[in-house]
Each structure stands twice: as C-alpha cells, then as structure tokens.
Amino acid sequence: MEFFKIKKDIPFMRHALVFNAVSLITFLAAVFFLFSRGLHLSVEFTGGTVMEVSYSQPADLNRVRGVVAGLGFADVQIQNFGTARDVMIRLPVQKGVSAAQQSDKVLAALKADDAALSLRRTEFVGPQVGDELAADGLKALGMVVVGIMIYLAFRFEWKFAVAAIIANLHDVIIILGFFAFFQWEFSLAVLAAVLAVLGYSVNESVVIFDRIRENFRRYRKMNTVEIIDNAITSTISRTIITHGSTQIMVLSMLLFGGETLHYFALALTIGILFGIYSSVFVAAAIAMWLGIRREDLIKGAPKKDEDPNDPNAGATV
DSSP, X not given: OOSOOOSSOOOGGGGHHHXXXXXXXXXXXXXXXXXXXXXXXXXXXXXXXXXXXXXXXOOOHHHHHHHHHTTTOOSOEEEEESEEEEEEEEEEOXXXXXXXXXXHHHHHHHHHHOTTOEEEEEEEEOHHHHHHHHHHHHHHHHHHHHHHHHHHHHHSOHHXXXXXXXXXXXXXXXXXXXXXHHTOEEOHHHHHHHHHHHHHHHHHHHHHHHHHHHHHHHOSSOOHHHHHHHHHHHTHHHHHHHHHHHHHHHHHHHHHSHHHHHHHHHHHHHHHHHHHHIIIIIIHHHHHHTTOOHHHHSTTXXXXXXXXXXXXXXXXX
C-alpha cells in the first residue's frame, strides 16, 4: 500500500555526512546531560513508601494529588489500580521520617478530606530493591541489544548488525538525554518504553535493509550509494503510513492518558521521531561507510572485475 510513489530517487546519501554530524552532536549533548544532571529516578528505583487506599466512590486523582502535595511531599506518584475507586500512592524516601510516619500523615490528611476512605495496604520499598530493579533493567537492555545484533547478523550481514545497533543505541541515549535535561521522572514504565523503542526502531532498519538486499539482486548496474538511495525512497510511503498511524496512537496516550501514561507516551514519541531519523540517515549511512557490497549479501554475485551481464559471472564449479 502506498499513498504516493516517488519516481526519482532522493539522494539521501549525498548528505549523509551532514545528517550524521547533526546526529553526533545531539548524541554527545545527550551523553553530557546524562553525566552532568543524571536521571530523575522514580520511587521504584530510589525506594519509598507504597500505599493503597480505597474510596467509596470513584476517586478524584487531582484532588488526592492536591492533598498530598499540601503535606510537602514532592515527586509523589498517584494513580488508579484495579478500579476507579482504588488509588496507589508512592511516596519517596524522606530523611529522618519512617515509612509508618509517612503513611500515617498521608492517611490522616486524606481521611480529613474524605472520611469514608480506607487503607488497604502499606509497605516500604527499600533502596536495595531499587538498585536491583535498575540492575535488572540494564540487563534487559543489554540482552535486547545482543539479541538484535545476533538476529541481524544471521539475517543480513555483520555490517548491517553493527549499523543497526549504533543507530538504535543512538535513539536510546537521546531519549535518556531528554529525560536528564528536563529532569522528567524516569520510571519502570519509561524503561519499558525505551525497550519498546529498540524493537520498533530495528523494525524500520530491517525494512530498509531488506530493500537494499533486494535492490542488489535487481539492479546490477547501480552502485552502493544508488542502491541505498533507491531503497530509502521506495519505502518512504510505507514509513509515513506506519510511523504516522503509530504516532497518532501514542499522541492520544500523551494527551488523554493522564499523568500515569504521560512520560511513557513521551518517551515513545521521542523514540519514534528519532527512530525514523536514525533508521534512514544513521543506520543506512553507517552500513555504507562500513563498505557493504553485493558480494556480502548475495552468494555467487559477480565481483567488481566481472561483467554483470555475463551469464557465467559469479558462477562456481
């Protein structure tokens, strides 16, 4: 399915150096902010108190947030779970204040606002649990990266695998850089979004790489640059349809999903936008600079000094 068909190939690779220079500057800025500011980690990673309360009628989350904020608590996560009457409250660790004191203080304030409220559960999440979650998150990220590299190396060739991983890690670091620069809260939901972006971005790279391989088989007289330009140009319509429809869904979560889904959708939005950029301009350009050739992808392909129109070219006995 195509919305439109471009008859003349767009010379993307002619400007590959400029595009990748912009990408490198953005990447280095993200790394700088990650080291200088760091991530604003949520309660899951830093530890804190988790409370579950139940109302007699659907809870007004904005009102609950106002009550808790009035007690001087910052970076509090408040969301529904199960039903609209059940609310989960995550309070960060406070020096000199125990988990019991925190929960009693919050519960008293909430009951003053609504006497019908009842406490279902309260527990303390220690910093060691947060450290374990962070370590598990890094392991998951590493396993995804290794899995993608193995998959691409088997499906295509190691040069494509290296190019795709560099492009995908570029997307991940830039997402983290945005969260570090603006000090947006980094939670488990955001980590899930980052992992989703890795898979989503590599899908776009695979589509372009597939078309490059197909073009190497189809167009024997084209050089590598022309092959890549044609592959990207011929998949533009598909890219617009796929990413456009996905972005509409993510945008609806960002605008109407409330505070619970806000940063999750924000991470996906950044990842989708930079995923398109990296798959088209970063991955393809790196593969080109690594020296991909027809011989890398097609067994029995004619060598450079052979005539591509020779029926016996590349044949083996």
